[in-house]
Amino acid sequence: MAALFALACRWRPTAAPWVLVAGSLLFCLAAGPQTLAFILLSILGNFAAMVVIRRMTSGSTGRKLAVTVAVLANLTPLVAFKLAQQVVPVVLPLGLGFYTLQQITFLVDSQKAGAERLGLLRFAAWGSFFGQLPAGPIGAYGRMAPQFARMGLTPPAAADIARGVALVLAGVVKKCWLADPMARKVEAVLIAADLGPVTPLEAWTAAWGFMLQLYFDFSAYSDIAIGVGLCFGLMLPINFNSPLKAATPGQYVMRWHMSLMAFVRDYVFEPVFRVARKLPITPTSRRYGIAWAMATLVAYLVVAAWHTAAPWPLFLGFCVALLIILLQFARQTRRGVARTASPAELVARRFVGQVLILSCAAVIALMLLRVQGHQLERLTPALVDVDGVVRLGADLGRSLFAGAGGGLPEFYPNARLPGVRTLAMMLVVTTIVLACPNTMQLFGLVEVDGATARLRWRPTMLWGAMTVVLLVLALVGVTRPVDQYGFIYAQF
Amino acid sequence: MPSSDPEKSPPRLTRKWWAGLIGGLVMMAVWSLFNVLVDPTGEFGLSGRFVFNRVPPPAVIAAGTTGNNPAFFTRAIRETEGDVFLIGPSRTLRGFDTCDRPEVLRVAGSAWGLRDLGRVQDTILEGRRGSATLLIEVGAPTAERPEITNPAQAAISTALSPRTSMFSLQTVLHSLEGEEKRPATYAPCASLESAPPNWVEAERSVRYALGLLDMSPRSLAQGRSDLLDLADHADQVCRLTRTQHRLIFFTLPSSPAPSPFDAYDRIFQDNAVRIADDFARRTPGQGACAISYVNFADHPPGSPSQQTLWRDREYWSDYVHFSPELGAIALGALLGPPPASGA
Numbered sequence A: 001m002a003a004l005f006a007l008a009c010r011w012r013p014t015a016a017p018w019v020l021v022a023g024s025l026l027f028c029l030a031a032g033p034q035t036l037a038f039i040l041l042s043i044l045g046n047f048a049a050m051v052v053i054r055r056m057t058s059g060s061t062g063r064k065l066a067v068t069v070a071v072l073a074n075l076t077p078l079v080a081f082k083l084a085q086q087v088v089p090v091v092l093p094l095g096l097g098f099y100t101l102q103q104i105t106f107l108v109d110s111q112k113a114g115a116e117r118l119g120l121l122r123f124a125a126w127g128s129f130f131g132q133l134p135a136g137p138i139g140a141y142g143r144m145a146p147q148f149a150r151m152g153l154t155p156p157a158a159a160d161i162a163r164g165v166a167l168v169l170a171g172v173v174k175k176c177w178l179a180d181p182m183a184r185k186v187e188a189v190l191i192a193a194d195l196g197p198v199t200p201l202e203a204w205t206a207a208w209g210f211m212l213q214l215y216f217d218f219s220a221y222s223d224i225a226i227g228v229g230l231c232f233g234l235m236l237p238i239n240f241n242s243p244l245k246a247a248t249p250g251q252y253v254m255r256w257h258m259s260l261m262a263f264v265r266d267y268v269f270e271p272v273f274r275v276a277r278k279l280p281i282t283p284t285s286r287r288y289g290i291a292w293a294m295a296t297l298v299a300y301l302v303v304a305a306w307h308t309a310a311p312w313p314l315f316l317g318f319c320v321a322l323l324i325i326l327l328q329f330a331r332q333t334r335r336g337v338a339r340t341a342s343p344a345e346l347v348a349r350r351f352v353g354q355v356l357i358l359s360c361a362a363v364i365a366l367m368l369l370r371v372q373g374h375q376l377e378r379l380t381p382a383l384v385d386v387d388g389v390v391r392l393g394a395d396l397g398r399s400l401f402a403g404a405g406g407g408l409p410e411f412y413p414n415a416r417l418p419g420v421r422t423l424a425m426m427l428v429v430t431t432i433v434l435a436c437p438n439t440m441q442l443f444g445l446v447e448v449d450g451a452t453a454r455l456r457w458r459p460t461m462l463w464g465a466m467t468v469v470l471l472v473l474a475l476v477g478v479t480r481p482v483d484q485y486g487f488i489y490a491q492f
Numbered sequence B: 001m002p003s004s005d006p007e008k009s010p011p012r013l014t015r016k017w018w019a020g021l022i023g024g025l026v027m028m029a030v031w032s033l034f035n036v037l038v039d040p041t042g043e044f045g046l047s048g049r050f051v052f053n054r055v056p057p058p059a060v061i062a063a064g065t066t067g068n069n070p071a072f073f074t075r076a077i078r079e080t081e082g083d084v085f086l087i088g089p090s091r092t093l094r095g096f097d098t099c100d101r102p103e104v105l106r107v108a109g110s111a112w113g114l115r116d117l118g119r120v121q122d123t124i125l126e127g128r129r130g131s132a133t134l135l136i137e138v139g140a141p142t143a144e145r146p147e148i149t150n151p152a153q154a155a156i157s158t159a160l161s162p163r164t165s166m167f168s169l170q171t172v173l174h175s176l177e178g179e180e181k182r183p184a185t186y187a188p189c190a191s192l193e194s195a196p197p198n199w200v201e202a203e204r205s206v207r208y209a210l211g212l213l214d215m216s217p218r219s220l221a222q223g224r225s226d227l228l229d230l231a232d233h234a235d236q237v238c239r240l241t242r243t244q245h246r247l248i249f250f251t252l253p254s255s256p257a258p259s260p261f262d263a264y265d266r267i268f269q270d271n272a273v274r275i276a277d278d279f280a281r282r283t284p285g286q287g288a289c290a291i292s293y294v295n296f297a298d299h300p301p302g303s304p305s306q307q308t309l310w311r312d313r314e315y316w317s318d319y320v321h322f323s324p325e326l327g328a329i330a331l332g333a334l335l336g337p338p339p340a341s342g343a
Helices: A002-011 A013-031 A033-055 A061-085 A096-109 A120-128 A141-150 A158-195 A200-231 A249-255 A258-276 A284-307 A311-334 A343-369 A374-383 A386-401 A419-435 A451-455 A461-479 B015-038 B058-065 B070-079 B090-095 B114-127 B151-160 B162-177 B199-212 B217-241 B262-281 B304-309 B324-335
Strands: B084-088 B104-108 B133-137 B246-251 B290-295
Touching: A002 A013, A002 A200, A013 A033, A013 A120, A033 A061, A033 A096, A033 A120, A061 A096, A096 A120, A096 A141, A096 A258, A120 A141, A158 A200, A158 A374, A158 A419, A158 A461, A158 B199, A200 A343, A200 A374, A200 A386, A200 A419, A249 A258, A249 A311, A249 A343, A258 A284, A284 A311, A311 A343, A343 A374, A461 B015, A461 B151, B015 B151, B015 B162, B058 B070, B058 B162, B070 B104, B070 B114, B084 B090, B084 B114, B090 B104, B090 B324, B114 B133, B114 B217, B133 B324, B151 B162, B217 B246, B217 B262, B217 B290, B246 B262, B246 B324, B262 B290, B304 B324
Parallel strands: B084 B104, B084 B133, B133 B246, B246 B290
Antiparallel strands: none
16 A cells, blocks of 8 residues: 555655545454444544534634534543443444544644644545554644645655664564563463462562563554554654653653653643633642642543543552652652762662552553453452562572472462563563663654664665564564464554 | 655665665575475475485474474374374373374374364375374364464464574484484374372363363354364365275363362263264265264273273373373274284
8 A cells, every 4th residue: 555655646646645545444444344434423523523613713612612512522432432341341443542532633733823724635544544543643633734734745755665664564573572472471370360369470470561561562553553654654653762761650651652641731631730720729839739730630530531431440540640749749849858869879769769660550550451350359469469479589599599409489380381481581571671772762763872873773784684684573473373462552 | 754754854775775675585585495395394295305304303303293283294194104093182192102003193282172183184184095094082172262373374484483494404404414214203102101190280280271261052062063064074075085084083081080170071071972962963975984973071981990990090190181091991992902012
């Protein structure tokens, strides 16, 4: 399809958006008639709504009301499906959670002064772009519309296509060789938790393994989407920038699923903050603090609700928001206090902080998105079972230093995973996450310097050969006889 | 930045990039061709066809026999002098010692389901000119999980895998340097040994495995239907090739007594009875294979004294796998006693 698109750009530029829309609609049809019906309804409905809204006087109450009604109409199917999922197993139409938010950005952004006005065809190309449809990144209208307005005027550059193809392959490699092996480990532990109690090591393997799976799975999908976008001359927003290297909860949040967080910041946090800062509270600093806390709370609840409407994850989202608010207030109150910590102490604090953030994030992700039934009851005590950790440490110490016969203790007695191999794999994957440059840096989509800048994608012989290496790894990865897992976020 | 960004124009693709890409693709093609021609895993049907892949080393054979890929046995099936094939899952692999039965080739793999058994069955029926006897052990067949890879995907994976290349290199070196003209055997004849059972671990293991199985009535019904399809397909092949093969499907007891899996045992036995009923109702067509089903699930094979052994935990290595002693009894019941030593 990229080839058809490039040909259209070269010989008949007006046909380029047609090619993209036709390809996207075929993609939706392949995903199921329900998906196609929903996307068509969403595109046509929102475009029609905007035609009506634009005829109303700018800033009038009627116009504001119409926008609110249109936003609610977009949210209704998403909320209905999320609630229905709590009662019966329902599969959402592909990408509903993502294009609903995208369409909201259209309703809000297209009213702003100087906003790009796309015709129905180019609007449909933006709203249905198959590269990002299943799981984002969420391309806000304000940012993407100018690119779609120019679409077809010049063919995508060959270097961009080469870079896009390599990025797609890198995404597939990430998915097959990092995310899916982690998924298999997590699944083994969760099956064991279904059958009986598990050890602390098993529970933490599930938690951290799921964190790694989630990161690689979703960032792999984002790489593929951005790579596909490059092949069509589009620059989609980046979605991940090594969130697991974050040193503060704020950094972590803003580097994970960045397009969702940007949406929440621009379309939830800021409007709530603007309203809340008008509350009759004195002094001003307190009013702004309370407004910030309210906006943060609402934003996190929206993020949690977007993931699932189940009460327990919503409660977790509420707790995370409270924690972040409390941490922020603690930082504010300590701002004036002189710091006397030594550099070593600061490094240690940073390390402990990072471990705490990652542990909390891992546990929350596991609870929020993965566990069900008895698993929660069995994993929760195991995660805090200090005695179990001490026992394993003592067994390990005995076998290593006391020369006790029988070799190493069994690390995964219930999940039946090969102990040393599993631990080695977790270590390698963790090292990749925490110490290596990410794909966005390697493919020049975020600014970098130093050694990473030298490794960055360029049209050199090394990267030509590297493309073939990625192709081989991707081919072996998708064809090898092991269970393949779908993209997690394509279910939202 | 992409072409859509007017601020920066993207770099042009250089000749060096093209050279790297084309060079890499050529290397990939050569590498795959090498793997395909040597075919150490039997995936492409070229194993043993050339001087350079005539004799795989024992390590490659061992990896193949324990690798669970039915394709690996293609060459063994083609070259065996025997006419009896013992096919089944890990119970067959660990419970039947075929060293004193040269006429029997054991083709078995861990966690093989009906799809794998069917693939082996087809390889034998479609490839052999003379009639053969297929003994196929089935437990409680359930609805098959979606196919992990289809044959085309498996071929791509094998052709590109570095592991295949390692085996290919070993095979070429061993074939060119060695004195042997063909591999000694594909079915290792070292006596099967079972470690002393650890019943606590065995129970945990079975509970875990059962957690992965769908033993619902619907799934079992689907498994029975698939089994009948397997038999019908064998009939079709027999009609087409005009060779009458004998197929004996059989089910052996699921576990010893006492066992903590009584409920599973009952389902297993009930299901075996239903399979027997299904086979009794089957109407084979003209020129079809001789197909039968033997239910040993609740009436173990052997003399009355031997039948009691099937319930004795001493003769099991865990709650699923019986010992070669019991396997010999079952094989005797199916084929008669083994030929006298040295015959």
